[in-house]
Amino acid sequence: MKLIYVFFFFCIINQTYGQQKELELIHNCQGRLSGFATVKVIDKRDSSGKQMIGIVQKGALNKPVKVVFNGELTDSLAAFFIDQSANSNPLPLVLILNELFISEAIDNMTEIGRFRLSLRLFIGKQSDQYSEIVAIDSLYTVKGLDVTKKLLRSISEQFCKISQLAAEKQPILDTDAEKYTFKQLHYLDSLEKMKLPMYQTDHPSVGLYKNYKEFKQNTPGVTAELSIEERKNGFRVYIWDEKRKNKTKLPSTGLYAVSDGTTLLRATPLGFFKILKKGGDFYYWRPQVNKSHHSLVPAAYMYGALGGLVYGLIEAASAGNNKWLLQKINYRKGSAAPVSWTTAKEN
Template structure:
């Protein structure tokens, strides 16, 4: 792969060092906006917050001013206090129930194009009813929001606030989704608890075959059971027979992953890469086609600085990096360059 994007990013990084240094201390406030509509009766009087994100320092990186200076989005009033105020205003009549909002992703990011700005928001959360020392899941959300315009900052934050507050308001009168009970410790270690329920992580042996998407892989339900290689040459890729008996080479569009002789491989636009398991997590080292998202751009800025953020936001091929599979949705989390 050409290293031109890296060269461009390096030039930009060098050119904007004064701005980056300034931006490291620049902070923009984030405030939730109360919903216009109320509900007749709220079963809950209190709401607690558990921030289970990898990066809890900020709520994303946005652009400010005429030069689109990068700034961290950090609320002056803690989000837990804002949520309680929002809940207080949702209904004039309240019972004494308690809620817990567990945030798993909450990130904003902005990207400047030639004629417009693009805003991204990722939000993933669980909502629980607290009953003494026991918790019951009421609802969960995993969503991405895209905003486009000449200046998207205010619109992006207004839309993200609406997504968060509507998630709470629309589920206030919902019953738990199942009878599963969680302790405080289990919720704090939710990733381990949830991950170990998946066959992909709990099975002693993986089932051979091609998996169309991550949902099939995590349940170990391949849609093609017979996959093979030719002349013992793994570098040439994997093959299968179509419904007419014709040989087909499996590509990224055909399968998310392949298990061959018990060994799992991830497929990307650039080839297949073996998955390795470490501490019950799956990793691979390879190249992917990076698409902009709020979480990716925010985490790249956190881990790899401006250069990482610029490469991530480009939507082009990455260099060969190490990635972890996000057990919840199968996305790739870059952990090393």
């Protein structure tokens, strides 16, 4: 009987690893108003992570698997807004997608699903002039015993709501409102980053950045001399007193970032992580938080002490797998969404 338990657990592992979950979008929005005759989607997500929609947990052991979309995501998202009827809005609509990512975690036997979405909608008027009508930068959360289906379904539900919101909006007639050509919308992020000092410098100011507003302006709220030490498992930051005689270890909570003038670190509850600047954006690697070890309790309950032991051995053996997430910082809000998932971080 014991051998059967062991065989059963390793069969689960074999079936779970390497699998992917496919996202299916559902377009039959209830009570939808008339849409737009012409809709174009500009996908500004990081190119390395466009195929990956997120990470969910699968199987009896709640192992993380990638969520992918097979097909043209831009066309499928545009379908939420397109209306070919005679009542459709003749003005063109442009959707700029900056972030779309879902994730799951377990906390005290409760699954928590998160859906992060960042997008902007622009409506066109005469002479190739587009004005912004909707901006979404939101984090949606669902909880339950098994939230995967509900989490995946929430993507379609939110886009149905956004399409209705867009249909209710009227073109901005204010002559002072910011307007862009369709070509400018493709590099709108670059235009807006030109106004952010941190994105235009290679020399961050020395000190403690308490929030993203201070970070993007490169104006730390606290100016202090820091010492940054790189360790095997991350970074340690020390702050010196005014006479530089004593230094105190700095906690990573309650801050957005720190810099000694050369190295820039993102401060998170998990610790400090080095911020990298690539292609005009800021990124940082952080370890994946996987709380699936709580499944040890039901494993032991369902399959006895041996089941719990086997599960614990499997967890220990796989602790180094799929460990690092590459986070891209949202230049408008300062939040971050994963764009890559790997077993070894890069510098």
